[in-house]
Amino acid sequence: MKLKLSAEELENQSFHSNNLRAAVNEIKANGYIVLEGLLSKELVDELRTSFKPIFDAYVDRIKVDTTPVNAETPRGINRFQMNLPFIKPFNDPQIIMNPFVMSIMDQLLGDDCTLLYFASDTPMPGSGYQGVHSDEIPLYPEMEIILPPAVMALNIPLVDITEENGATEIWPGGTHRIPESMNKPRLVQELSASMQPEKVLMNAGDVLVRDPRMWHRGTPNGSAEWRPLMALYYNRPWFNRDGVSPRIGIPHETYEGLPDRAKRLLRLADIGGSLINMS
Template sequence: MGRYDESARDALAQAFEQDGFVLLRDHFDRAKIDAWRDAFASLLQPHVDAAREASSSGNRGPGRYYVTLPFEGEFADPSVVCDEDIVAIVERVAGRDPVMCQLATDTPVLGSEFQDWHRDTPPLFDDAPETPSFQLAVNFPLVDVDDSNGPLETTRGTHRISREEALAGLADGRFPPERVPMRVGDVMIRDVRGLHRGTPNLTGAPRPMVVIGYSRAWYFRPEVHIDVPRAVLADLPPRAKRLLRYNPVVERTERIFDENYRQFAY
């Protein structure tokens, strides 16, 4: 049973259509997300160590790490990955019967910098940037996020226009930048074409932000997928199995991934 009735879900989807994102405050139980945070801690350090050995400072730019989550344990919780309210909103803005295609984190640490303004995917058609939504990111932090530790900076209404028009509007004030503080339990659903950037983490503690990707069933990016262990899949409810239907089923999943999703800014 979700938190929102059908009329509230409709209203949230309408707000999404206008702004390109919507926030669900205090949506997840804090204790549940704290368990994700604890399980994540051991996954980040190998990436930090690998970057140090390569004389680098991050796999997504200075002091910034993209870390895929293994689909097991806490990270395979169906109450999160197929939350009724979230999926209902996704279906309203990106079509019926979507697929879940990504489970990862973005984590800036001390030494991170402002990213360039970007989108996470190119338009479907160069001459038709106003197409309906086809790929969404569901973000939720594993720690409280404020101005000190790298909040997302985004713009409203830039998800249905060209990148060039969005950048021009950012420059002339038509699309002013907006930082998004979030607390543990908050959820953001956004169209990945909305113009946005990461900001610096000025603290000594990592700031992990989960991203669960959902897309229309026909949209496929081969560099982004979820390895689903057969034993985990067998225990999932039918709705979760349906969302994961196009991902590879494996006997076991790696806990530390060799990240090959490199081209992320458009």
């Protein structure tokens, strides 16, 4: 589902109550919502311009992954995950603590949630299909239970995402609410084959808020250009992704200059740690 914000909402930087309710209910029911036109063209242009030299340097340093796509290695060929440095413009308040996004996170994760994943996903020309997968492992894999979300993802495209350049394919309608015991890679592959997916097409300036447990996969980038996408994960405070990916490195002076809400979001980051971790 896509939700177009009104001029009044954008001016006030606040949802009408019915739109907030609609966004939260849509995520609960179907696993995602696209907020149209949330970010200004100027900010997205700045993000894309700043991202390119960092990404180009990163790609130059590593080899292309030629591992065949399968359920255990879902990233695939010519598709790059890169952690982002916590610098401007990536750490702009409109990115890390956007009031519309945080209103949704407060409803789904509580107002004490944290931000522990600050990265990007970029399929290059020639990338293929990923295996269908969930981004989160079950907390209680032996149990026949359905849990509320512990993590929510925010995806920000830096270019228009089209059928041609590798739109994310999703399996909405409840795959984020399957019992914990069913969320196994091979079972996901088998069950998804009999279900109808849809592609999330977005314009630069739109954002996608999704439950990362919802089944999804990257599709081939058949264009001649890259398709950069920022990826931020917000967590309940007890859910620590440390060990899954490097913590966000933030210089002390940068952290001290953040707004209070941003400080709370990033209180579990690596304060004083290395600014750039390109693993």
